[in-house]
Amino acid sequence: MPKLGRICLFVLDPRTLLTLCICFIMYVIKEWNLKTKPSSHLDNVASTVRYDFQITKTWDDKPVDHLPVNISLVSHSDVGVKVLLKAPFFNDPVAPSGTPGEPFSHLWDYEVAEVFFLNEQNHYLEVELCPHGQHLVLLLRGYKELIKDMLPLEFKTIRVGNLWQGEAIIPGVYFPKEITKMNAYAIHGSGDERTYEALYPTTNGKYKEPDFHRLEYFKAIDFVTLLPSNVGERYKSSLWELS
Numbered sequence: 129m130p131k132l133g134r135i136c137l138f139v140l141d142p143r144t145l146l147t148l149c150i151c152f153i154m155y156v157i158k159e160w161n162l163k164t165k166p167s168s169h170l171d172n173v174a175s176t177v178r179y180d181f182q183i184t185k186t187w188d189d190k191p192v193d194h195l196p197v198n199i200s201l202v203s204h205s206d207v208g209v210k211v212l213l214k215a216p217f218f219n220d221p222v223a224p225s226g227t228p229g230e231p232f233s234h235l236w237d238y239e240v241a242e243v244f245f246l247n248e249q250n251h252y253l254e255v256e257l258c259p260h261g262q263h264l265v266l267l268l269r270g271y272k273e274l275i276k277d278m279l280p281l282e283f284k285t286i287r288v289g290n291l292w293q294g295e296a297i298i299p300g301v302y303f304p305k306e307i308t309k310m311n312a313y314a315i316h317g318s319g320d321e322r323t324y325e326a327l328y329p330t331t332n333g334k335y336k337e338p339d340f341h342r343l344e345y346f347k348a349i350d351f352v353t354l355l356p357s358n359v360g361e362r363y364k365s366s367l368w369e370l371s
């Protein structure tokens with residue numbers, strides 16, 4: 129018998145075929161089980177929670193004239209909240225003189241994106257992120273009453289053409305207890321061209337000047353799904369032990 133014929137006979141041998149069929153069926157059943165019933169280990173890993181926001185308005189509720197600044201809040205294993213940023217890079221004003229990755233005082237005078245998190249006691253966390261890598265974290269209460277600032281932050285940025293992207297991880301202990309509301313802002317430009325933008329703006333015509341600390345304009349966020357340890361008995365933060 130020619131060699132090729134013998135190989136074909138071997139492959140088509142009924143016992144070999146049966147074995148192959150059984151193997152295939154077992155493989156399909158295994159894959160199906162993995163897809164429909166995740167193992168107990170996978171069950172224990174909380175699924176990622178993500179909220180996406182787009183800043184499409186100026187501080188006084190006019191449409192912005194460029195791609196919106198996009199800010200996403202993503203759960204981070206219940207130890208913090210990840211902030212993902214995607215924004216146009218204006219490169220105006222020039223970069224702050226501080227080292228990228230370090231806190232920089234008065235960062236609000238530069239190009240920044242900001243996120244605020246507020247609780248019902250009007251305790252709030254402000255996180256300012258600069259496309260050049262500097263950041264500023266402030267703990268405040270009431271109206272602009274500073275509790276702490278210049279806290280360290282894990283923050284990386286990259287620039288892609290005329291856009292920039294940033295990723296920060298805000299530790300859970302930075303948040304005041306039981307966050308219920310938030311707002312986000314972006315600032316760029318110099319002199320007359322200085323532009324202030326807001327996720328939740330003030331009413332057009334109501335105020336003459338922007339002020340990001342008008343807490344009454346903040347809106348609800350389901351924060352507990354993002355950071356379950358922000359509420360109840362599990363909440364702990366020495367930073368927020370106020371006298």
Ligand SMILES: *[C@@H]1O[C@H](CO)[C@@H](O)[C@H](O)[C@H]1NC(C)=O
Pocket residue numbers: 182195196197198214215216291
């Ligand atoms: C923000 O998201 C919107 C919608 O996905 C997109 O059209 C826009 O280009 C994004 N902005 C930036 C700066 O990438």
